[in-house]
Amino acid sequence: MKRSSQPVFWLLFGAGGMLSATLGAMLVFITGIAIPMGLLPADTLSYDNMIAFHRHWAGKAFTFAVISLFLWHGAHRIFHSLHDIGVKARGASVVACYGLALLGTLAAGLTLLSIGV
Amino acid sequence: MAIRRPYVRPMDGWWRRDPFFIRYMAREATAVFVVAYAAILLVSVVRLSRGEASYDAWMAGLGSGAMIAAYAALVAAFAYHTYTWFAIMPKTMPPIMIARKRLAPGVITASGILVSVLVSLALFAAVRVLAS
Amino acid sequence: MPETRTITIEVLRYQPQEGAEPYLQSWPVAFTDDMSVLQGLQHIKDFADGSLTFRWSCRMAICGSCGMMIGGVPRLACRSFLRDFMPGPLRVEALAHHPIERDLVVDASDFVEKLARIQPWIKPRAPRALAEGENLQTPAQLERYEQFSHCINCMLCYAACPQYGLDPKFLGPGITALLHRYNEDSRDAGRGERMELVHAEDGVWSCTAVGYCSKVCPKQVDPANAVNLNKTASAVDWFARFLPGRR
Numbered sequence: 040m041k042r043s044s045q046p047v048f049w050l051l052f053g054a055g056g057m058l059s060a061t062l063g064a065m066l067v068f069i070t071g072i073a074i075p076m077g078l079l080p081a082d083t084l085s086y087d088n089m090i091a092f093h094r095h096w097a098g099k100a101f102t103f104a105v106i107s108l109f110l111w112h113g114a115h116r117i118f119h120s121l122h123d124i125g126v127k128a129r130g131a132s133v134v135a136c137y138g139l140a141l142l143g144t145l146a147a148g149l150t151l152l153s154i155g156v
Numbered sequence: 157m158a159i160r161r162p163y164v165r166p167m168d169g170w171w172r173r174d175p176f177f178i179r180y181m182a183r184e185a186t187a188v189f190v191v192a193y194a195a196i197l198l199v200s201v202v203r204l205s206r207g208e209a210s211y212d213a214w215m216a217g218l219g220s221g222a223m224i225a226a227y228a229a230l231v232a233a234f235a236y237h238t239y240t241w242f243a244i245m246p247k248t249m250p251p252i253m254i255a256r257k258r259l260a261p262g263v264i265t266a267s268g269i270l271v272s273v274l275v276s277l278a279l280f281a282a283v284r285v286l287a288s
Numbered sequence: 289m290p291e292t293r294t295i296t297i298e299v300l301r302y303q304p305q306e307g308a309e310p311y312l313q314s315w316p317v318a319f320t321d322d323m324s325v326l327q328g329l330q331h332i333k334d335f336a337d338g339s340l341t342f343r344w345s346c347r348m349a350i351c352g353s354c355g356m357m358i359g360g361v362p363r364l365a366c367r368s369f370l371r372d373f374m375p376g377p378l379r380v381e382a383l384a385h386h387p388i389e390r391d392l393v394v395d396a397s398d399f400v401e402k403l404a405r406i407q408p409w410i411k412p413r414a415p416r417a418l419a420e421g422e423n424l425q426t427p428a429q430l431e432r433y434e435q436f437s438h439c440i441n442c443m444l445c446y447a448a449c450p451q452y453g454l455d456p457k458f459l460g461p462g463i464t465a466l467l468h469r470y471n472e473d474s475r476d477a478g479r480g481e482r483m484e485l486v487h488a489e490d491g492v493w494s495c496t497a498v499g500y501c502s503k504v505c506p507k508q509v510d511p512a513n514a515v516n517l518n519k520t521a522s523a524v525d526w527f528a529r530f531l532p533g534r535r
Contacts, residue, residue, distance in 0.1 A: 040488035046523035049493070059190050060241035060268075064234035065276035067193055069283055071227030075219030079280075083287040084215060086208045092286075093204065102201060106194050113191035119496045120184045122454065123171070147198055150205045161304035162387030162395045167453050173384075174360060177450065180498050244497050248516040253431070 048115050048137060055112025058104065066105070090154065099151045107144040114140035183240040189233035242268030292318045295370055296377035297328050299340065302388045310388065313337075314377060319370040325380065326354050326365035329392070342392035349506055352442030356392050357381040362447035362504045385446055385453035398456055399443055399463070406467040406485060411478030429474040436469035436514055438507040445501035445511050451494045458494035459485060461501035461511030468514040487525065492518045 073079045082088060092098040118136040126132060171177040203214040217223055245268055246261035253259070294316050302310040315336050317328045326344055333340045345351040347366045354365040358380055359373055370378070386394035416423065445461035446452050452460045459467075467486070471479045486492050495515045502512040 040484055042487045042526075043489045043491065043493040043522075045493035046519075046526035049519060050523055055190070056237075056241055059234065060238045061272040061275045062279050063190065063193070064231050064238055064272075065279050067227060067230045067234055069280060071218065071230065072224060073280075075224065079284060080287045083283065084218075086204070086211045088287070089204050089211070093201070102197065106197050106201070109190050109194035109197075113187040113194065116184050116187035117191070120181075120187070123181070123184070123450065123496070125168070125454075143194065143198055147201060150198075150201050153205050154201075159305045160389070162389055163302050163304070163310060164387045165310075165384070167385075167450075170450050170453060174500070176500050176503070177498070180500075184496070244499055247499050247502055247510065247512040248497055248519075250517060250520075251513070256427075256431070 048111070048118075051108065051111035051140075052115035055108035055110070055115075058108050059112060063109070093151060093154045094156050096156070099154070103147055103151055106147040107140075110140040110143045111137075179240075182236070183244075186233045186237040186240070189230055190237065193230055193234075238269065238272050242272070290320045292320055293371075293374065294318050295328070295374060297325075297332065298377045298379045299329075299332075299391065300379070300381040301340070301391050302382070303339070304390060317370070321369075321371050323370050324366050325358055325363075325368040325370060325373075325378070328370050328378075329365060329380070340392075341390045350440055352440035355383050355442040355444045355447065357384055357447065362444040364442060364444070364506050367506060383443060383447040385449065385456070386443070394443075396443065399441070399446065399460075402459060402463045403441070403466070406463055406470070406482055407478055408466050408470060410470065410473060410476045411481075412475065413477040423475045425474055432474075433469045433472035436465045436472070436509055439465055439469070439509050439511075440507055442506065444504045444506065445509075448498075448500040448504040450498060450500075451496060455490075455494060457490040459491050461495075461515055462509075464492060464518060465509050465511040465514040468518060483522070483525065486518045487522050492516075492522060495519070 069079065070084065074081065074083050093102065114136040118132050121132045121136070122129070171181045200211075200214060203211045242265045246264045249264070251258045252264070296314050297317050298312055298314045300310050301313050315332045317331050319328060319331075323331075324347075326342075326347065329340065329342055330344075333342075342354065342356070342365070344354040344366065346353070349364050349367045352364075355362060356365055357363075358365065358368050359378060360381075362383060365380075380392065382388045382392045383394045386396070386398075389395050412423075439462055441462065443462065445465075449458075449461055452458050464486070467482050470476050471482055492515050495512075497512065497516060499512050501515075502510045505511060
């Protein structure tokens with residue numbers, strides 16, 4: 040019997056699901072609502088602050104983990120949802136979902152590295 | 157002799173058959189919002205790497221009425237994701253036995269949501285400290 | 289005479305020798321508060337239409353024969369009471385996701401074939417002689433699988449599982465719960481063989497944790513838990529097989 044390759048994607052889905060379930064709502068609230076509405080200093084997301092944050096390895100790691108794990112989480116769910124709504128083309132779904140998550144992960148990693156230290 | 161001609165019912169629109177399935181599809185649909193937010197962050201980081209002018213132009217849209225509304229919708233989707241993630245957890249994790257009794261599913265779900273609230277408050281506090 | 293009320297029972301009928309499509313037929317049924325849906329169907333068969341076909345045996349939720357869609361939900365007909373569906377009409381249909389053989393009878397051969405595939409018996413490490421006596425087990429060892437051994441093969445979980453409906457090759461909830469029941473038994477040594485079925489494309493990985501299977505289970509087996517515990521086990525094994533010393 041052919042062994043399924045789903046475990047790899049399922050673990051990434053689980054990690055992303057846990058991360059987004061524990062801090063996703065607050066992160067969205069902070070970046071899109073709390074700062075513009077003045078609940079946090081207006082310059083929190085300023086260019087200088089964000090460059091300084093992302094020059095630190097921990098800042099790079101945080102943003103990389105959020106972007107890539109959120110993408111893998113969503114990709115896995117959407118992959119199965121396509122099957123749920125009757126999309127029969129499994130190969131195309133794999134490429135579209137997991138392929139885009141992989142591209143996004145690479146783009147995030149390379150961009151964060153290019154910001155330097 | 158009896159005729160055998162098994163009839164297979166179609167699966168079209170199966171998710172409309174039961175409210176349980178509608179809630180399931182809503183849960184799965186939160187993934188679209190999670191991906192959308194990841195895409196926003198990815199573009200932000202790319203703009204950040206391209207310099208101040210590029211970054212500031214991207215961030216200028218933030219805070220408009222439409223943006224606040226869009227982010228509020230994102231927060232709602234993420235909150236529903238949090239709830240459903242911990243609601244299914246009693247079925248996805250190994251049973252926890254306490255005094256030879258299985259820990260009630262409600263306790264597991266409530267604990268998960270509590271942890272997420274605490275992590276969220278810690279995140280808000282951390283951003284506040286870092287920003288000032 | 290105990291007090292009776294009347295409910296309309298609407299059955300999705302299928303007669304393979306007649307028209308090609310299933311059709312609805314309704315009967316008014318006078319019932320007392322203690323009458324089950326199964327008794328309602330028996331009343332129709334005895335007094336209105338002898339051709340109405342359905343499976344039943346024990347009348348006490350242990351044989352697993354009378355599973356059907358009752359009010360759109362997979363339930364045992366013997367364990368559902370007509371009084372709970374007033375004012376009606378009450379729609380009764382064959383178990384979802386299974387081919388209809390006739391009226392409320394489904395073709396269960398897929399389930400039976402899968403059941404044989406998981407080797408649902410204890411496979412001892414070495415043959416045991418009768419003289420060796422009982423194969424002892426501690427209460428803690430019993431606890432690891434007991435809940436999963438309560439399955440009565442009623443297939444309600446399969447009628448609740450959209451993934452099985454979409455792709456019947458999926459091993460599915462009930463069979464995985466039974467597989468888990470034997471794998472977790474301290475007296476069993478067949479885990480290796482059964483895990484091959486779990487790891488496969490049509491093993492546990494079609495499951496998307498809908499969770500409805502566990503909700504409709506009449507015996508609180510929690511098959512969704514069995515499937516998801518095996519996802520974890522299968523994922524661990526996916527990586528563990530690369531460790532030195534493994535095949």
